Amino acid sequence: MEKQEKNQYKEYSKSEIMKSMKFTQIQKDLINSLLREEKKYTIEEVTSMIEKFIRQEAK
Numbered sequence: 851m852e853k854q855e856k857n858q859y860k861e862y863s864k865s866e867i868m869k870s871m872k873f874t875q876i877q878k879d880l881i882n883s884l885l886r887e888e889k890k891y892t893i894e895e896v897t898s899m900i901e902k903f904i905r906q907e908a909k
Contacts (some may be wrong), residue, residue, distance in 0.1 A: 862890060862891060863887075864881070882897060
């Protein structure tokens with residue numbers, strides 16, 4: 851469990867996240883639009899950004 855927690859807080863580049871099997875192709879389409887190339891993100895941040903975007907669009 852400790853290893854999983856460390857991975858959750860590890861930061862990844864946009865290209866690393868796009869190659870990840872954790873996200874579906876639809877989520878990757880959103881990721882491609884939402885993330886900036888020069889910044890690094892945790893998986894938790896990316897997941898939160900996707901959820902926030904989906905909730906905003908549903909209003």
